[in-house]
Structure formats: structure tokens, C-alpha cells
Amino acid sequence: MSPQHLKDVMSSGLLSFPLTDFDAEGNFNAKGYAARLEWLAPYGASALFAAGGTGEFFSLSGSEYPGIIQTAVDTCRGKVPIIAGAGGPTRFAIECAQAAEQAGAHGILLLPHYLTEASQEGLAAHVEAVCRSVDFGVIIYNRGISRFAPETVARLAERNPNLIGYKDGVGDIEAMNAMYLELGDRLAYLGGLPTAEVYAAAYKAMGTPVYSSAVFNFIPKTAMRFYEAVKNDDMATQHDLLKRFFMPYLKLRNQGQGYAVSIVKAGAKIVGHDAGPVRAPLSDLKPAEVEALARLIAELDE
Numbered sequence: 001m002s003p004q005h006l007k008d009v010m011s012s013g014l015l016s017f018p019l020t021d022f023d024a025e026g027n028f029n030a031k032g033y034a035a036r037l038e039w040l041a042p043y044g045a046s047a048l049f050a051a052g053g054t055g056e057f058f059s060l061s062g063s064e065y066p067g068i069i070q071t072a073v074d075t076c077r078g079k080v081p082i083i084a085g086a087g088g089p090t091r092f093a094i095e096c097a098q099a100a101e102q103a104g105a106h107g108i109l110l111l112p113h114y115l116t117e118a119s120q121e122g123l124a125a126h127v128e129a130v131c132r133s134v135d136f137g138v139i140i141y142n143r144g145i146s147r148f149a150p151e152t153v154a155r156l157a158e159r160n161p162n163l164i165g166y167k168d169g170v171g172d173i174e175a176m177n178a179m180y181l182e183l184g185d186r187l188a189y190l191g192g193l194p195t196a197e198v199y200a201a202a203y204k205a206m207g208t209p210v211y212s213s214a215v216f217n218f219i220p221k222t223a224m225r226f227y228e229a230v231k232n233d234d235m236a237t238q239h240d241l242l243k244r245f246f247m248p249y250l251k252l253r254n255q256g257q258g259y260a261v262s263i264v265k266a267g268a269k270i271v272g273h274d275a276g277p278v279r280a281p282l283s284d285l286k287p288a289e290v291e292a293l294a295r296l297i298a299e300l301d302e
Helices: 003-010 030-043 065-076 090-103 120-133 150-159 173-186 196-205 220-231 235-253 259-270 287-298
Strands: 047-050 082-086 107-110 137-142 163-168 188-191
Touching (some): 003 137, 003 188, 030 047, 030 220, 047 065, 065 090, 082 090, 107 120, 107 163, 120 137, 120 150, 150 163, 150 173, 196 220, 196 235, 220 235
Parallel strands (some): 047 082, 082 107, 107 137, 137 163, 163 188
């Protein structure tokens, strides 16, 4: 898949980040992961992000990463495109990007680097080094300490034809508008705040109709229903689902640090697709929180 083709894929539809399956000891469970992808693939997501944020990229070792991406590519070949997560310090991000390309992934989402802040010049050098290390498409993730100015992205886009996407996980409306007005249709844009459904209508109004859904991991029919409501400006359905599920879900998610991933793993277990525990330093939901989530899910037409 060429970078331009990946950009076209990214420009419409719902995207999602499958969980990475671990066994009881916290080791990668390839069989469970393949079964998860086989379950999710037919529901209609435009692309799946293997080893992304919800897939706990930040907890994976360099030695196990290639096998996770290869499993995703092999399982989803001919069904749905696979975009791999990559990130961390520049040389490690390059290793991940090249391993993903060798495995047959269709592109990467470049997650934030590491602890320390970086200048715009440093961020640009980081992104450009990754872009030049591969031929397939690269999507940058504006989140945490990796916050890109429109001018920086414009220069990167001019110099790197395979930079084809921009995902926003900050939620700064002014900055997002500035980015879109600066770059126009040069990039595909993706809403990427945790529980993106809550912000989907606002992002669509800014020219960013595509977003990634974490809840697709355990309520895929509802996730697709909500996306179609956003696509068709069906505010009645959006408000109904926001009131009945997403806002209570958000309140539950906010009860613990790192729960944006943990609550998704809990949801998958509740619906019969257990992905195992989260890896430290994340922690799993408490029993009472799992029960509360189960009650929310039970009220949906899944």
C-alpha cells in the first residue's frame, strides 16, 4: 500500500486500536491476539492500529514487537489494513518502523518519544529521521510532550512525501484549527483523544471527521453505530449514546490513572474476549469498577 493509498484509507471511516493479548504471567499471547483480530476485523473499521496506545506499545520489548506486528498482518491480510505503533527514542522508533515495514504493515503511527521535552527543531529531526528510514506512510501523534506547531508539520510534509497523517490527542481547538488551515488536504487528520466519541462531533466540525475508537474493542456494534451517527449528523443517536453510555463510562475511566487502557481490557473480558491483565505500571480496574462497567455494557444492544 502506497503512502497516498494509506492517506485515502485514513480519510474516512472508523479506526481502532486492538488490545494486545497477554497471558496470566504477562507474556504476549499470539493465539489470543489473532483470535481478537479475527473477531474485530469484520465489524467495518477502516484500519486497525497494532501495538498502539491501547495495545500498550509503551510496555512492549524490542524483541517481542516484530512478532506482534507480524501476527496482526498475517491475521488481517486481505481483511483490513494494519498500521503499527512506533515510538520512543529516535533509534528505537526507527527499529520499530523498519520491523513493521518488513512484517508487511501498511504504515506506522509515530507515538510520542520519551520523558524529556523537545524543541520544534528536535521534534522535526525525530520525525524526519523516522520518515526517511522507511518507504510506507507515517502518521504523527500530537500528544503529551510531542506537540507540533503547524509550521513544523508544514516543513516536514514538504520534505517527506510519506508523512501522510496527523492524529491529535491534545484537544486544543485553536491549535487543531490552525493545523488544518495550514496543511489543508496535504494530510489525513484523525481525532485521537481518549474516548474520542465524546469529542467526535466537534472534531468533525473542524474538518476532522475520522477518529479512533477504543471501545470498538468490546462494543464494536455500538462503536460503529455511534460513528455512523456522527457521519450523518444524527444528533439524537449521539446524545442518546453519550448520555446512556459514554459519559458514565468517562466518569468511570477517570477514577484511576492509566484507566484509558485498563477499562478497555476490562470491557473485553466482560464480553468474553479476555486480553489478560495490563502490564505494570498500569493497574487493572477494581472489582466494583468492573461491575459498574458490566452494568453499562448490559444496557447496550450488542
